[in-house]
Amino acid sequence: xxxxxxxxxxxxxxxxxxxxxxxxxxxxxxxxxxxxxxxxxxxxxxxxxxxxxxxxxxxxxxxxxxxxxxxxxxxxxxxxxxxxxxxxxxxxxxxxxxxxxxxxxxxx
Amino acid sequence: xxxxxxxxxxxxxxxxxxxxxxxxxxxxxxxxxxxxxxxxxxxxxxxxxxxxxxxxxxxxxxxxxxxxxxxxxxxxxxxxxxxxxxxxxxxxxxxxxxxxxxxxxxxxxxxxxxxxxxxxxxxxxxxxxxxxxxxxxxxxxxxxxxxxxxxxxxxxxxxxxxxxxxxxxxxxxxxxxxxxxxxxxxxxxxxxxxxxxxxxxxxxxxxxxxxxxxxxxxxxxxxxxxxxxxxxxxxxxxxxxxxxxxxxxxxxxxxxxxxxxxxxxxxxxxxxxxxxxxxxxxxxxxxxxxxxxxxxxxxxxxxxxxxxxxxxxxxxxxxxxxxxxxxxxxxxxxxxxxxxxxxxxxxxxxxxxxxxxxxxxxxxxxxxxxxxxxxxxxxxxxxxxxxxxxxxxxxxxxxxxxxxxxxxxxxxxxxxxxxxxxxxxxxxxxxxxxxxxxxxxxxxxxxxxxxxxxxxxxxxxxxxxxxxxxxxxxxxxxxxxxxxxxxxxxxxxxxxxxxxxxxxxxxxxxx
Numbered sequence: 001x002x003x004x005x006x007x008x009x010x011x012x013x014x015x016x017x018x019x020x021x022x023x024x025x026x027x028x029x030x031x032x033x034x035x036x037x038x039x040x041x042x043x044x045x046x047x048x049x050x051x052x053x054x055x056x057x058x059x060x061x062x063x064x065x066x067x068x069x070x071x072x073x074x075x076x077x078x079x080x081x082x083x084x085x086x087x088x089x090x091x092x093x094x095x096x097x098x099x100x101x102x103x104x105x106x107x108x
Numbered sequence: 109x110x111x112x113x114x115x116x117x118x119x120x121x122x123x124x125x126x127x128x129x130x131x132x133x134x135x136x137x138x139x140x141x142x143x144x145x146x147x148x149x150x151x152x153x154x155x156x157x158x159x160x161x162x163x164x165x166x167x168x169x170x171x172x173x174x175x176x177x178x179x180x181x182x183x184x185x186x187x188x189x190x191x192x193x194x195x196x197x198x199x200x201x202x203x204x205x206x207x208x209x210x211x212x213x214x215x216x217x218x219x220x221x222x223x224x225x226x227x228x229x230x231x232x233x234x235x236x237x238x239x240x241x242x243x244x245x246x247x248x249x250x251x252x253x254x255x256x257x258x259x260x261x262x263x264x265x266x267x268x269x270x271x272x273x274x275x276x277x278x279x280x281x282x283x284x285x286x287x288x289x290x291x292x293x294x295x296x297x298x299x300x301x302x303x304x305x306x307x308x309x310x311x312x313x314x315x316x317x318x319x320x321x322x323x324x325x326x327x328x329x330x331x332x333x334x335x336x337x338x339x340x341x342x343x344x345x346x347x348x349x350x351x352x353x354x355x356x357x358x359x360x361x362x363x364x365x366x367x368x369x370x371x372x373x374x375x376x377x378x379x380x381x382x383x384x385x386x387x388x389x390x391x392x393x394x395x396x397x398x399x400x401x402x403x404x405x406x407x408x409x410x411x412x413x414x415x416x417x418x419x420x421x422x423x424x425x426x427x428x429x430x431x432x433x434x435x436x437x438x439x440x441x442x443x444x445x446x447x448x449x450x451x452x453x454x455x456x457x458x459x460x461x462x463x464x465x466x467x468x469x470x471x472x473x474x475x476x477x478x479x480x481x482x483x484x485x486x487x488x489x490x491x492x493x494x495x496x497x498x499x500x501x502x503x504x505x506x507x508x509x510x511x512x513x514x515x516x517x518x519x520x521x522x523x524x525x526x527x528x529x530x531x532x533x534x535x536x537x538x539x540x541x542x543x544x545x546x547x548x549x550x551x552x553x554x555x556x557x558x559x560x561x562x563x564x565x566x567x568x569x570x571x572x573x574x575x576x577x578x579x580x581x582x583x584x585x586x587x588x589x590x591x592x593x594x595x596x597x598x599x600x601x602x603x604x605x606x607x608x609x610x611x612x613x614x615x616x617x618x619x
Contacts, residue, residue: 022437022438029483055434055435055436055437056436056437056438058436058485059436059437059483059484059485060483062436062483062485062530062531063480063483066480090506090508090523090524091487091506091507091508091524091527091528092505092506092524092525092526092527092528092536093506093527093528093531095526095527095532095536096527096531096532
């Protein structure tokens with residue numbers, strides 16, 4: 001899985017692509033920890049090119065979200081593909097995260 | 109002349125001397141640089157009588173001058189005879205020299221064989237790659253009598269391991285660069301180098317190096333290098349022996365790699381066995397008896413174990429309460445979190461008779477901080493059966509698939525309304541209920557079923573599960589259980605089981 005990081009104003013945007021699972025989660029975890037440990041601890045995760053997520057990946061996002069909120073910031077998601085969207089709906093994690101259809105909307 | 113050479117010549121010289129004495133000569137001797145080495149007849153040495161002596165030089169490669177001398181002979185052919193003897197003696201001396209050289213080399217070779225044996229023997233007791241390399245470098249330097257030797261391996265994960273013995277003369281960068289050169293060139297390298305860090309007075313000297321690539325699993329993954337800090341060259345026999353040692357080193361490196369991989373595998377194996385044992389111990393050992401219900405339950409762990417759980421909580425006199433859930437992640441970590449969940453649920457059920465949503469709320473309260481600490485969450489479905497009213501109360505914290513199929517009706521998913529345990533500090537679950545009459549079927553499973561894959565990578569999916577449930581609604585709970593596992597097994601034949609498969613089956617029966 002590929003991970004790209006960029007900054008828009010003070011918000012970190014992480015672009016992920018490919019399979020987001022137990023094998024690839026640690027890179028994302030490290031990136032999120034980095035964001036959460038520096039102000040303003042705001043991150044938007046672009047899942048537009050992610051075709052699969054397992055429970056380890058979900059746990060990584062949950063952990064990142066908690067850390068960001070703890071630091072006074074937040075983590076939100078955008079551009080979920082249908083098959084990933086379903087996972088969030090089934091587990092009701094769509095109630096835990098702010099999910100947006102586009103990056104622009106996520107950044108506002 | 110060396111003593112052993114003289115000792116070898118004496119028997120032959122004695123034969124010549126006796127022949128001369130028998131023919132009337134008064135003396136026979138061998139001289140070196142004007143000094144008498146031996147004479148016949150043996151006795152106090154006669155002073156050198158130049159007048160009646162016939163002498164003949166012995167031509168050898170040595171720096172000293174050797175000559176044979178006969179005194180008191182009247183043989184006119186004495187010169188010629190003595191010349192022949194001198195030539196024979198010269199040959200003998202030459203042969204003795206060669207023999208001595210060969211003997212020395214033979215002893216050296218024996219030494220080296222013993223040394224190689226030592227090398228192999230020493231290598232057997234090493235567990236780590238670093239130790240194996242240290243031993244190889246040490247023995248190489250010792251056997252080849254070089255100032256130092258270095259061994260380098262590039263591990264499968266790309267990390268290089270370097271050993272220099274007895275003293276490191278090269279920086280890691282220098283050693284790495286030399287390794288790259290032999291790796292690229294795929295052949296031995298003779299070169300020289302200025303040493304960066306040496307506190308000798310010879311800091312300005314160029315060190316001579318001989319580096320050999322080592323094949324490990326048919327690829328150049330390692331190298332053995334020899335270093336002489338004063339630039340002393342490497343002889344051909346040295347390089348031959350070095351290559352033999354390098355090849356031996358390759359075998360040792362392969363062994364060390366194999367050992368590491370076996371150990372890693374054993375560790376993973378042990379971890380998985382532990383995790384599986386934890387899980388099995390914590391699962392219910394017996395099914396409760398409930399009027400109006402038939403129960404069946406089973407959990408089949410995957411090779412890569414996860415954190416599925418199911419439990420029956422609430423004691424006698426209380427409505428049957430059960431929970432089915434799935435902890436995020438895999439392996440030992442997930443199994444440990446599952447045990448935390450187990451403890452929390454049993455503790456909660458002991459306090460009071462709580463509704464499913466209250467149970468989920470309590471569980472979230474108790475576990476939120478710990479789950480945050482370890483970065484985990486757990487989906488959970490809690491069901492509670494009211495025998496009198498034939499009602500199934502339930503709460504669903506992020507869990508699926510839970511399928512309800514009324515007799516003669518369509519199967520539907522009981523969706524989650526709350527987030528999984530440990531995700532938010534507050535629980536969003538609310539109590540829901542449905543009528544559960546004789547003939548109705550409830551299947552509370554984990555996603556090891558819906559996500560089971562076949563050889564083409566297609567997932568079993570929810571559609572199939574719903575259809576399957578409808579087709580099984582007439583069967584008893586144990587029959588449904590077996591049919592579920594059988595269907596998924598058939599579907600995923602040829603594809604390994606990725607996730608735990610757990611299911612609790614409730615079938616309504618007339619009391």
